[in-house]
Amino acid sequence: MDTIAAYLNNMFASLPRTEQTYNLKQDLLANMEEKYHELKKEGKSENEAVGIVISEFGNIDELVEELGLPGGVEDTLLPLLAPEDTWSYTAAKKRAGFMVGIGVVLCMIGPALLIVLVTLAEYGFLRGVLSEDAAGMIGVSILLVLIALAVGMFIYSGSSMERFKYLEKGFNLPCFLRTELEQRRRAYTPTYTLSLTLGICLCVVSPVLVIIWAAVSEDTTGYGAAIMLLLIALAVFLFIYYGTIKESFSFLLKEGEYIELPPEKKEEKRIMGSIAAIVWPLATCIFLISGFVFQRWDINWIVFPVTGILLGIFGSVYNLVKAR
Amino acid sequence: MISSDVIRGYNDTLILYMLLDGESYGYEISKNIRKLSDEKYVMKETTLYSAFSRLEKNGYIDSFFLDETFGKRRTYYRITPQGLAYYREKCAEWKVTQEVVNKFIKEL
Known part of the structure; x- marks a missing residue:
């Protein structure tokens, strides 16, 4: 078949x-x-x-x-891919995926550290040593430095992929490379599935820690929230890093997301992508504000699953309306 | 098996005939043509689809999508009034062709 x-x-x-x-x-x-x-x-x-x-x-x-x-x-007219182009593309893609993954982790470590510092100053051993405000300042400074580092990594990984831009215009894959790529992808599939499963498990389990922490010590729920953020950061890293490797195979084999999508699907992908790009940072803002201002670390993690579900609903409604 | 060269001018007629009884889709049409010809003529996939394209361009058939089970979408075709008129024309043409060619056919 x-x-x-x-x-x-x-x-x-x-x-x-x-x-x-x-x-x-x-x-x-x-x-x-x-x-x-x-x-x-x-x-x-x-x-x-x-x-x-x-x-x-x-x-x-x-x-x-x-x-x-x-x-x-x-x-x-289309360039025929040489083996060295193909393997340097997959290697570059893997590196770029690693950089972006680490960058995102850095972005999430920032808020986690901030939460920990403030909680330490308020209830922990830094009490009296560091005022709450000072801890907040230090936390925010570290957060900004980490974000700057992350942005640097994003830009670097983006520019490192620049030299493969010509591939987006189309290319021809010789038969022997296709076979080899298909083999490599088959060999890679179990790793990908494992990373995906692990990532999803981490995401699902992460709020549990907050709930347990809140039950043990209500004042220091912030620690639980910080650990939750770190677990999610780890999960996101798994998604990005292993996802990028998979993407490099799909791209070269012109499969999955890279198969010629009909225009309406392309439009849908674009719209969902832009909405997700707005909604997730917004959810993070709500998470941080509700935590720092209202001290509700015990329950505010709920914004993430809720955001996910709302996005899912939005996608279905969008499709339904579009189909009419 | 007859060669596709001989029948070329009548592929469109065959397809229109298959649509006389109602809408149909690619594989069903080609399967019925094969059956009706006692397996003597198999219309190639590309021949079938270039005929669809030509017939549709001329307004002899139109196409629409129907969803099958498992969400697969299938293109169905149906004959238009112009298509019916064209079919009658081709039938008349064939009668004459047949008469003419028959005059040159002799058992040896």
């Missing part, structure tokens, strides 16, 4: 990626798969079925001509 999809992908590789060709390809794939399943049901072997389906595909030039597509031309 994969052979059929791969064959079709190859046939369409040189055609421009428009909504028309996308729909056409989906239709052809559906037809060919149905034919394949019927042949299998008739008792044909896997190889026979695939062979018949492919032999009855016909000639792509016939379609190109009828649709008036500028086919075949693009093929020669």
Whole structure:
């Protein structure tokens, strides 16, 4: 079955990626798969079925001509990826993912340290040594320094990917590299799944610590909140670092998110992305303010799951309205 | 098996015939053509879809999406009144063609 999809992908590789060709390809794939399943049901072997389906595909030039597509031309214009480009891309992507991940962790360590410092000054051994205000000042200063460091890392990792910009315009992947990449990705999948599971577990478990801490000592719930932030930071690091590695495979193999999306899907992704970029920092602000001003570290973590759920609801509603 | 060259001018007619009884989609049409021709003619995938494109451009058929189970979307085609008129024209044309060619056919 994969052979059929791969064959079709190859046939369409040189055609421009428009909504028309996308729909056409989906239709052809559906037809060919149905034919394949019927042949299998008739008792044909896997190889026979695939062979018949492919032999009855016909000639792509016939379609190109009828649709008036500028086919075949693009093929020669797109750069052919060399092995060294491919592996330097995956290595650079991995490094960039690591930098961004650490940057985000730094951004989250800042507030965690601030919370710890203020709580220490108020209830801990720094009581009397450091006034609450002074602790706050020191905390904020450290937070700003960490954010500055993080921004530096973001910019550095962004500019390190700059030299691969040309790949976004399209490229051709030689067959042997595709096979090798597919192998590497298969080998990588368990690691990715494990990191994803671990990250999600960390996120789910993190509020539990706050709840326990609040039950043991109400005054120092801040420590629990700080640990929660650190656990989430660790989870986010896992998501970003391992996600980026997976993304590098998908990008080169032009799969998953990088498959030619129809325009309405692209629009949806863009809108959801921008909204998430506004809402999450806002949630963090609410978390910090409600914590420092109202001392509600015991319960204010709830803004994160609530934000997540609200975003989910928003996405569904958006799709529903769009579909009308 | 007949070659696709011979039948080229009548692919559109075959497809229109398949749509006379109601809407259908790519694979169903090609399967029925194969069945009706006693497996003597198999329309290639690309031939079928370039015919769809041509027929639609000329206003002989129109297409619409129907959702199948599992959320897969399928393109269905149906014949238009112009398509029906065109089909009748092609049938008349074939009769004449057949008559003419028959005059040159002889058992040897």
